[in-house]
Amino acid sequence: MTKSKLNLDTDKIAKARELSKQITAPVQKYIEKHTTVAIERTTLRMMGADGVDSIGVPIPNMVVDQIGDHICYGAAKYYINALLKKGVTPEELNNEIANGLDLTKIDFVDFSYIEEKAQELVEAFATKVKANVAYRAEKINTYKEKENSPLLYLIVATGNIYEDVKQAQAAAKQGADIIAVIRTTGQSLLDFVPFGPTTEGFGGTYATQENFKIMRKALDETGEEIGKYIRLVNYCSGLCMPEIAVMGALERLDMMLNDSMYGILFRDINMYRTFVDQKFSRMINSFAGIVINSGEDNYLTTSDAVEKAYTVTASQFINERFAYESGLPARLMGLGHAFEMNPDIKNGFLLEMAQAQMASEIFPEAPLKYMPPTKYMTGDIFKGLAMNTLFNFIAKSTNQGILLLGMLTEAVHTPFMQDRFLAVANAKYVLNNMADFSDDIEFKKDGIMQTRAKVVLDETIEFLEEINKTDLFNAIESKMFAEVSRPKNGGKGLSGVAEKAQDYYNPFYTYLENELNIVKEGNKL
Amino acid sequence: MTKSKLNLDTDKIAKARELSKQITAPVQKYIEKHTTVAIERTTLRMMGADGVDSIGVPIPNMVVDQIGDHICYGAAKYYINALLKKGVTPEELNNEIANGLDLTKIDFVDFSYIEEKAQELVEAFATKVKANVAYRAEKINTYKEKENSPLLYLIVATGNIYEDVKQAQAAAKQGADIIAVIRTTGQSLLDFVPFGPTTEGFGGTYATQENFKIMRKALDETGEEIGKYIRLVNYCSGLCMPEIAVMGALERLDMMLNDSMYGILFRDINMYRTFVDQKFSRMINSFAGIVINSGEDNYLTTSDAVEKAYTVTASQFINERFAYESGLPARLMGLGHAFEMNPDIKNGFLLEMAQAQMASEIFPEAPLKYMPPTKYMTGDIFKGLAMNTLFNFIAKSTNQGILLLGMLTEAVHTPFMQDRFLAVANAKYVLNNMADFSDDIEFKKDGIMQTRAKVVLDETIEFLEEINKTDLFNAIESKMFAEVSRPKNGGKGLSGVAEKAQDYYNPFYTYLENELNIVKEGNKL
Amino acid sequence: MMIRPYGDTLNDGAVQMSFTLPVAHSAKADEAAILFGKKLGFKEVEVVHSNPLSDEFTFFVVYGKTEISIDYDKVVVEEVEKSLDFYGVNNFIKENIKRKIVVVGACSGTDAHTVGIDAIMNMKGFDQHYGLERYPMIEAFNLGAQVPNEDLIKKAIALKADAILISQIVTQKDVHIQNLTEFIELLEAEGLRSKMVVCAGGPRIGNKLALELGYDAGFGRGTYPENVASFIVEKMHERGVK
Amino acid sequence: MMIRPYGDTLNDGAVQMSFTLPVAHSAKADEAAILFGKKLGFKEVEVVHSNPLSDEFTFFVVYGKTEISIDYDKVVVEEVEKSLDFYGVNNFIKENIKRKIVVVGACSGTDAHTVGIDAIMNMKGFDQHYGLERYPMIEAFNLGAQVPNEDLIKKAIALKADAILISQIVTQKDVHIQNLTEFIELLEAEGLRSKMVVCAGGPRIGNKLALELGYDAGFGRGTYPENVASFIVEKMHERGVK
Ligand code: B12
Ligand code: B12
Ligand SMILES: Cc1ncc(COP(=O)(O)O)c(C=O)c1O
């Protein structure tokens, strides 16, 4: 560990953490009392519900639709009951559902059988996921020294999974450690997950379990060829947040974009829906050893990065707290931030460095996800390249964990294959050329950088205090984040939230709570 | 002034200076006893000898040829005698010489008349040059705050003075502070200065007085338009070193590439010739307030920049000493160095920064000239741009005086207009974005950078000690610099050196020695 | 006047290019890059750099010189080159239209990039240029992002819009063209096309393209609010709208 | 197989360009850049960036898509694609020529760039590849830089050279072509052309160009000593030199 450069007041950091705890507490209470259609579909998927009917409706959606209001009891028992009553495998059951079988029309067996079968299904699920975790751990361990530090993260975004594969494999060969398959515009607002391999997306490719599988296989192959474990990323975000988490757990994804508030603020998804969904999604990610990437960078695409830097830091604290509450350890928290200041600012580099260093000192165990310049990128690709160079410089010298490589054509098009190559080449050059720079310098006491970090931390605390006063729901409504207002009962997906019945039953949720040692808000005192 | 970052041992620095003094002392003795055809031609030019005959031979060359061996008495008295005897102006005399007049065929007037006329000519020359110095000082002062820091130095190299003008004016408008007109390949080996405007050069344009005038005028115009004083650079180097100095003094050039050993090592010009010429050239530069740029960067185009870093530092000390001996103050010493390490070196950035910082701490008053990467530039213009970005970063953070901007197409062609623009834009972005970075950091005690600087300084002293032991002439012969051997009596131009007679007469040399307070080696003790 | 690119000498025709070819890196690949350059009309082509991107792709940096030139005098731009400023626009409306005009804008389809349309419409504006909401003579309604074409038209009718502004940022697979075309067709189907000034904008949208798609004008990167405001009011005046 | 550039989809024909036009920065200039791109054969051309370089010049960054393609199967490279290594070359000489061969090299004319020819000839070599001086079966003479063509020929005769290597780095205004041509003419005038293997090299020298100028081969950027050594010995063998 490098010693502190910023000389931040540790009491203040503790204070911010305490405030976040207070801020998230009422939300946790709400979360515990509710389930959503997405959570139920997720639970169904964990048991093996999969596939689509003749018009493309996914089985989990069909089941949840059948259950309707009764999801307050949990969907699990309906599906398990059917399995038992019909004496079929999940695959067989899925077929029957596709052909019109209505699960609510089946009489219930004795609950003890359901519990017993649940045990078996939970185990089957857990075994699969644990095997994935073990496999990943072994590969990463074997190939450790080939990894870049920070890990180099590259996106593919052709819209066609097969083209994505080509580009991803090329990127991996060029030196990428992480490949993110960007998701098509609009998918986050779908209240179902499309099925099968897809070749038609705009600005990205549909997240489907089959696409995950195709890409996973391709990256494993290339990984073996070059002797490296290539991490795969997708989006655990939008109206299907937990469902995608479970698909990722099963297909051995390694990272997921997964933020506690992104959907609310940037996709106008209802806040209650989002908070409830994100918890379960994070429990799954945690169990599957998947690193989450939070989305603080998004604030800066609309707000000014200098003025609103504190919103980023505040959101990191909140994301951290929500993550802890979902059993996610710090080593899986890819908290986000970004290099988004106007390049014309005098000493902008120092402000960026202070911010990045601050994140790294406040969250020393978290593999921070550092996003490249996007907003101030223009068609001047040569200037863009220079900005990316300084960005890479800061990433290395502030010890970031995950380096999302900037594209010189950011303002022009989704990346060309050559753009990606140039980005990797640039990062490799910079990271190696100034490898130990950070260790070789100290920041001047009360200099520009120390002062800046102090100011931002103070502003963060002030902001968290305000939020705490009004409560998080009201804060979001009153435009305190990202300069947008999201009414509590507005946005998409609220109708998919249901209060849990007293005898709500979800063996997977319970299993994960135990596995992850999650103490319920209700049991805390 | 920023305080020391490297914590260098000041005794060692003093030691290196003392060694350089010892090293240059025997050379000074040699210099004092000799003159050269170039010095005599220079003296003639100072009196007004100019123009060419019908086949293009310059008047100063004709006169020196006529005088032959008698240049040991100095050419001045022949020219002055002719002026007096013929009662003509220099212009008229030049015409007569062009038409065949032989100065050695004219009887001498009484020497006191010559001395009196000399006084008048010296005064005329001095008045002109002083006016130039005053004009420059006033303009720089007026337009001070528009200057970049470091000053941005751009080259033009079309081979055609009129194209050069276009490109230079565009570069100035884009933000250049300094324009260097690169000289055509081969000119340094000509033992005469071409005449008139020229449009045919390879990789550069001929240095002629007319070309100087044309470019000076163009830059003055653009300067007035944009409210800035644009500095003009040329090459005071090669077999006509002092002649070009005087042309520059008359045409108000502001900087001159001028190194005490460059011609010897890189152009195979005889060492005695070079040492004698460089002294007079520097006296003129000093008098004209012209900043010299030494050529240490050239070592690194053939030697390895990591291994042979000490040769750069040693040469800086030697150049400094020679410059002092020519009456040149530190503020006019643009000592050279370069960013030429292999970009693949781990921590190469730190080594480069240590080297640049070291130069800046050892020569705090000198406006150091920092050269960009050239050797490791390739056709990969995108990588080249990244290297230039880090180079600009170091230039700013180590307080360099003169920043020679790197071209992304360095390995491809002499700069296109757009290449130059991209270079300025990059420098402006970097310099502004991390303006006060240097002030905001400290170097770790005994870290990589401090250690590196210490090692290089130690190696420098060791190297200077070796040179001192064998003497500079032998050191050059035995390949100690730039990995080339230059025999004492080898190379071009030795025949142009002559031992001064007892009554050698050069009123301009004497005038400058007095003006510049130069203590002769002979008078020192 | 015939013009061609300038590297370091007038008319040297020098151009820098970079591209990827779907072939393995080899001397043959370099040669292919040169031939491709020649086929584009370059006389001299140099591959100054090439390197593999994978076993099947190679990246090239190429410099070429061409004799191809264009006649600059014949270049026509249908661009609103001059523009009234904030005050000019308001005065123009007062004098010529004599009532407040209504402008409705959105980032339509699935496009969620609001920053561009906000720059044009919001109070605050962009780069020290006030947005349309601040114009006393304009009633501006910014519907935000991801607005379906049908909703946009409905809203425009309801608000009695004089002008509609559509922003399109995502252009991959020409999604913007599909979307912009659909909008115009819907508008025509409603018989409203001639009643409203309709402008498109976005970094990849040019005036030419917009005209081709049936819009009154298109606005690209670096547009300021007054540019489009000025176009709208002059167009309305030209059409005799009161 | 017809191929064209690949941006992010096979055959999209995407190319990045940058260039300067000798006109003032304006919307008209942007349009001129687009027209120029179209004239080069691009279907879609976007000026993604433009800015003034002075009152008379404008710089453009352009992306274009073209349908122009080339037939990769028909691409011919006259390149020494395979090459013996250090040991291979020495063995080849021992077995086939059975005596040491003499190679003379220089950077000729006014060109002072020695690093390239040194990389090929000096003991130390380049990038961990030994230079010709280190080859037991080669006697290598590096005459250094700025060697006039006449001197080089004289020296080659005196040393009984089997091969001559010429390096040319400065290419501005085609000075290398003048110089290389002059050399071959002098060599032919001396009646020596067919007696020696003559190679040219330098970063802007390709095999094609060298062949055109009458050389046996040309070697560009990234050449290693064994590449040219290998070529020389095989050529000598082919010519039946003993
Ligand atoms: C900020 C941003 C985002 C933010 C948007 C936040 C928000 N609330 O707007 C977020 C993070 C949400 C986002 C998401 C995505 N983005 Co985005 N994003 C950008 C980014 C970085 C900046 C855009 C911007 O704000 N520009 C600043 C404004 C002021 O400029 P402007 O939009 O050009 O507007 C000016 C003019 O064009 C004009 N104008 C614009 N509209 C109009 C309309 C009218 C009528 C008029 C007169 C003028 C006008 O006036 C404005 C002022 O001059 C660009 C990259 C870049 N640097 O350009 C990518 C970029 C636009 N995004 C891109 C993509 C692909 C996406 C995603 C689809 C990625 C994904 N799969 O998840 C998503 C999906 C969003 C969706 N559904 O549309 C691509 C588009 C590629 C393409 N050409 O198709 C880009 C180019 C990045 C890239 N290289 O991949 N993005
Ligand atoms: C180092 C250098 C210098 C040094 C040379 C020192 C020395 N002793 O060699 C110095 C500082 C003296 C110098 C001076 C000049 N230089 Co210079 N220089 C360079 C530089 C930075 C590197 C060249 C180099 O060493 N490359 C490394 C070697 C290993 O590569 P290489 O030469 O390509 O050789 C390889 C292959 O090409 C091949 N090869 C080369 N020759 C041969 C021969 C044979 C037979 C074979 C088989 C292979 C072969 O094998 C080698 C190994 O792979 C280049 C820019 C660059 N990065 O390329 C400019 C560059 C070559 N110089 C340039 C210019 C213009 C000049 C000057 C004319 C400038 C001036 N007006 O003062 C002067 C004049 C020199 C002269 N009279 O020729 C231009 C040339 C532009 C052009 N294409 O015409 C360049 C490209 C810089 C630029 N962008 O302006 N230069
Ligand atoms: C945390 C997070 N989730 C999701 C996304 C993408 O969301 P969507 O799929 O809604 O476009 C982003 C945007 O980059 C993000 O940062």
Ligand SMILES: Cc1ncc(COP(=O)(O)O)c(C=O)c1O
């Ligand atoms: C000090 C110095 N003088 C002169 C030159 C150029 O010399 P020449 O004109 O001999 O090519 C250089 C090279 O860049 C130099 O550094």
